[in-house]
Amino acid sequence: MARQAQTATAVLGVLSIEDLTGYEVRQAITSVLGHFWHESFGQIYPTLAELVRDGLVSAGPGDRARSTRYRITASGRARLRKLLAEPPESQAPRNGLLLRIFFGRSLDDEALADLLDDVESQAGSKLATYSEIRDGIGDDPSFPVHGRYWEATLRAGELAAEAQLRWVAETRAALLTPATLPPL
Amino acid sequence: MARQAQTATAVLGVLSIEDLTGYEVRQAITSVLGHFWHESFGQIYPTLAELVRDGLVSAGPGDRARSTRYRITASGRARLRKLLAEPPESQAPRNGLLLRIFFGRSLDDEALADLLDDVESQAGSKLATYSEIRDGIGDDPSFPVHGRYWEATLRAGELAAEAQLRWVAETRAALLTPATLPPL
DNA sequence: GGGCACATGTAAGCTGTTACATGATTAA
DNA sequence: TTAATCATGTAACAGCTTACATGTGCCC
Secondary structure, X not given: OOOOHHHHHHHHHHHHHOOEOHHHHHHHHHHHOOOOOOOOHHXXXXXXXXXXXXXXXXXXXXXXXXXXXXXXOHHHHHHHHHHHHOOOOOOOOOOHXXXXXXXXXXXXXXXXXXXXXXXXXXXXXXXXXXXXXXXXXXXXXXXXXXXXXXHHHXXXXXXXXXXXXXXXXXXXXXXXXXXXXOOO | OOOOHHHHHHHHHHHHHOOEOHHHHHXXXXXXXOOOOOOOHHHHHHHHHHHHHOOOEEXXXXXXXXXXXXXXXXXXXXXXXXXXXXXXXXXXXXXXXXXXXXOHHHOOHHHHHHHHHHHHHHHHHHHHHHHHHHHHHHHOOOHHHHHHHHHHHHHHHXXXXXXXXXXXXXXXXXXXXXXXXXXX
8 A cells, every 4th residue: 555545544534524624634533533543643734735636635714714624525535445445554563562471581570460450451441431432422423324334443442452351361360370279 | 662672672582582693583573473573674683783782782603604693691681671661652553454444334345345354364364373383382492481471472362363253253244244134 | 506595784765753833713 | 811722734753664785505
């Protein structure tokens, strides 16, 4: 996938739902796609400029002075469909948690326990967040169109978080349970 | 965590098990940490040079002409312990699969089905790979020391892959099951 | 002698973040 | 009036990949 194509996909995606300013594009990506996607302003503004240059998005005046509202064009929708049909780029794995676990012998039990506690609490708050999003999902204007897809992405997050919780429990038992049983 | 600290952690980590050439460092990272970590030569050689400069690793002659064997020093081991104790950097999420699912309305059913098929087969082959690694794990010289930690990282991969398989099944049912039942 | 695995390193370039700079609008 | 939020943009830099350049040693 070409340069910035992934960012372009996300930007075109949110603009396919609603006309937005650059600022709102970021808010939409953060609040709606936030549990599996991220973009910074430093990516969004240049990408929007590029999309306008390529005729995939048109720029109109916004509600306030100096603000610009972006609207996806017909060719923008076509490009979005094309981008979505390409196989997802899987990013090279870099899991700092598992790196620490693997070399866990160089870590004392306390540090290892802290690590597992953190994972557990993070997975727990993720589950809470997903549950909140799920409760509010029906109020979103895009619900009738995207609701089922949105729920599928939430479900992926839930299953991943639950798997993490199970892993923490297993790993605590395997690596941290003190040998309390006296030998025969 | 400072510049290149994550790469340095991985490199110091594999050198804490065994003395290696740069080439072997990469092989070790690929084969042993490969299911959750990745480094390219472009990162490894400059990092090794930096580690030598900082006295964390010493460079000795290798088995062949022009090859260099690196050995971790006492301060290198101390640094590794320190690096491992720092909280893992969680990379910003960028899940191309979920991005495509979220905007799945812009995708026809066939493309969606292909996407889910790919995830399923990838998760399946991951499980097969983990199972193979698990079978060979006892033969590795580092097994007595790292075996339990290694197994914990494998288990994380297995649970994640199983969660993905469950998600695919659920998502197929939710998004792709044709409405075959006639209405009352 | 040809091909492959071993071995080292650099340079160019892409992606993305962070910090900075600027200013308008609104609510307390 | 002052703080927060809305809004746009750029510059510097960090991190990483890829391609390139170079050569050794072994096996067929």
